[in-house]
Amino acid sequence: MTALGFLYPGHSAEDDYPRMEQLLGSDVRLTVVHTETKESGEDVRSVDALLAMGSAERLAAGVDELRLSGAEAVVWACASGSFVRGPQGAHEQVRALARAAGLPASSTSFAFVRALGEIGAHRVAIGTTFPDDVTGLFAAFLTEAGTEVAAVHGSGAVTDAEAAGWDYGRVLALAREADRPDADAILLPDAALHTVSHLPALEKELAKPVLTANQVSVWEALRLTGRRVNAPGLGTLFTREPVIQA
Template sequence: MDVSFLGGPQPQRGVGIVAPFDFALDRELWRWVPDDVSLHLTRTPFVPVEVSLDQARLVSEHETLRAAVRALHAVSPEVVAYACTSGSFVGGGAGERGMRRAMEEASETPAVTTSGALLEALREIGARRIAVVTPYTRSVTASLEDFLGEAGVEVTGRSYLGLTSHIWRVPYRDVVEMAREAATGAPDALFISCTNLPTFDVIPQLEAELRMPVLSANQVTVWGALRHIGKEAVGPYQALLDPAARTGPVAMTVLPSPTPPLPPPAEDEPPEPRALAGTTVSGGESDAAELPSDPAGSEEGGGPLSPG
């Protein structure tokens, strides 16, 4: 049979993805990717460490990232993304920039991280005050807020689950409930953290209900990586992806933001002061306004972390 008329396969642009060892949402990443782009995924080595900030550091060590990027270099991606929120915010702004440098040195390929892409996305939509949803423990959630505060982003409210494993199994209904609890203090946007937390199908629903842009870890990771190769992420009517969702008939009422746009990052600039609002833990428990670091052994739950 003559199949020469098919003429394919279609030429592809390549995006390399470095994910934590237990990342389970490969399919979710693909849903934001146009047909002429391929994702090439690799994972960090397994580490049998219980949930902690130290665990987040282990999956983001520079040599670990360099080895992963060198493996991806064999398929010649045009950009490489580190798809882990906690691993890319645990060292603060300087740590995130250092991770990108290490990845770029390993293959001379542009690199992005989830947390760095989040800051880019907040600048894109003009958001300076955000609500935060995480599946993390208290101390990991506090580290995210430290990272945001250093970048000049105020956290108005939060909700977290305190999970230490199997984060990818959290149902959409729990994500929606946490978002409703966190969206206090008139934020400009809401961010759902962790690349191992499913979010694709709930973003349009939450934007319509909360009347604000909703960002998620996997969404900003793919969006940020594709921007580096001149491509646009695809998805159902999301404010980050579609400017019409910010200005059309069902636009978000908080945009444009009444505050100035987030400034571009400066190299190793000192932290800026930040203000925090109340905390909500899923299930209705309230914490104090600040999130103090947990004493040793006081993390909620146990078992290996689902980093992201």
């Protein structure tokens, strides 16, 4: 049994995790602990709110429960709550989380970077529901990591609750608007979007890999434990042999 732990902000697309657990098989357990997202009246999608949401204190508050669950690794399952700090700040955030948990740790932002390396994607298209300034910070994060951003498409600054209510048609429309012929993969970095049940259909429609926040978070947690799981229901990332870097 491989036990994986996730710190997940709020209660938007949390049901993606039991769905992934089922697709991964009986010997992988995913434990989700919900972190505090905002103060009363705070815009959770502003940069300041995202910085506060990913503070060391808020993340450390959930690690005891993950340790008790037997988790072998922990992932801060929120891209925007990490990449807004920039590469250096995101590294410091992960180091603090690893110290607090006493476990290998990572975040969704770094999961995207490593997943792109896994599938050999160098140019990407990004589709988000974030405000434009937050979306720009994600593009900058990827660029600093050596990824070429071919296109960025934002749907507007919707709330987490709105994003969680999007059906397959709206998620597909977002991905199509973002896509470019020269993009190797399409990235949907919002952990509030329900994407897991749509991955095979999205990749079939778009004819290229699609990476989403909750999907890459689980892949990253498995990577931290040294596990590889073939799970066709979770898209190309979980079926392709890793690219051997020269």
